[in-house]
Amino acid sequence: MTKKKIAIYNGQLYMGGIERVLINYLEKLALEPELDITLIVKENIPEKNVFASEVPKNIKVEYIKSEELCRKTEGYRKNKKNLISRLMYQWSLFYERVVTRKWVKEYFEKNRFDVIVDFDMSLMKYVDEIKNQDIVAWAHFTLKGKKKKRQEMYKTKFKKYRNIVLICDDMKSEFEEMYPEFKEKGIRIYNPMDFNTILKKSEDTKELSKEELELLKDDYFIGVSRLVGGKNRVAMVEIYSELKKRGRKEKLYILGDGPDRENIEKKIKELNLEKDILLLGQKKNPFPWMKNAKLFLHTSMGEGLPTV
Incomplete structure (x- = not known):
């Protein structure tokens, strides 16, 4: 049996709503024998990536940035009262973007997937580096609430995506109103909620x-x-x-x-x-x-x- 190859990108595995939903999906997808799933994560500070331990063992995890680079940037950020640190922080952010762009380009040239899921839509900055592969964006937030510049960026980048997932009916209506040219790409999928697990953990x-x-x-x-x-x-x-x-x-x-x-x-x-x-x-x-x-x-x- 040929397995379907899926790459799921999320910027981090920190404690957050998007990450909680991601883990819920991964736990279910990991049970499907016909799927070969790779999780791609940008940030790489182990103690901050609290959800990393909940990623099912049969899912491969790739980190874009090295732990050393992440810790260096974090150190500059924490010491931003110092002028030199502020300058180094901005330089480090710039360098991280260069590293990420290069990694994305090279990785997706070497590895082909049936679908790539941009789960937190932060892969969008680098989506131009991915050639001839199906990509799906997953919007977890109101698009209208974003600044005009960001809204215009979405208009340009949505061309690169096969579908855009919206997590409620209001978001789907908002998307169709803001981007009528992409109306057919919008799909509404509610977030999965495991209420039994929530009650047990409480x-x-x-x-x-x-x-x-x-x-x-x-x-x-x-x-x-x-x-x-x-x-x-x-x-x-x-x-x-x-x-x-x-x-x-x-x-x-x-x-x-x-x-x-x-x-x-x-x-x-x-x-x-x-x-x-x-x-x-x-x-x-x-x-x-x-x-x-x-x-x-x-x-x-x-x-x-x-x-x-």
């Missing part, structure tokens, strides 16, 4: 420390996401501050990590909320935290159909 606290178990007993609100500007966690801190003034006693737990953490910490300090707002970082299993919260908060500026 009861699983064996990995939690004594301190974390105590935190679960407190009264708290919760926000769960990557800490990036688009998730608007700085605004969440400001909203929580107003709720405190109106007499709310609950604490605020924020799960997740990312480049906006520094701005969030700054806002927490500015509003003297260090004892009330806890940045708990990435949690491989966020479900006990969500289950025990009094209220789930979400301040994102744009979503498709938010998995969280």
